[in-house]
């Protein structure tokens with residue numbers, strides 16, 4: 001059977017990847033997190049930049065390839081930057097993230113402040129969610145030496 005070919009985006013830890021990742025062929029990794037535990041069988045295209053959001057890297061790749069962004073894609077990438085950087089307030093946010101989000105906001109024709117407010121309100125709405133759903137909402141697994149560690153947090 002032909003192995004599935006995957007590109008890991010926004011993560012590089014095997015514990016955070018989709019189930020069955022050990023049987024897949026990883027073609028590329030595009031990420032902004034610390035280096036984790038992924039091992040590959042072959043050399044891969046690996047792009048890791050210390051920015052506030054992977055969407056900022058994706059925007060750069062669009063620019064490098066000379067591909068125009070549609071309004072929809074610009075809106076999605078902009079939303080990702082706002083979410084990851086908590087509207088530029090997270091300590092990992094850089095001036096590049098901010099500049100890119102502003103450009104994307106212009107293409108998508110959205111006002112960043114009000115868009116962010118709506119997004120955060122929707123994201124922190126716990127109505128109709130079970131305790132389990134709330135707990136695992138932002139759950140991430142990390143491998144530290146021989147330990148498997150899970151971190152869950154609730155951003156309010």
Ligand SMILES: [Mn+2]
Nearest residue numbers: 010053054084
């Ligand atoms: Mn991210």
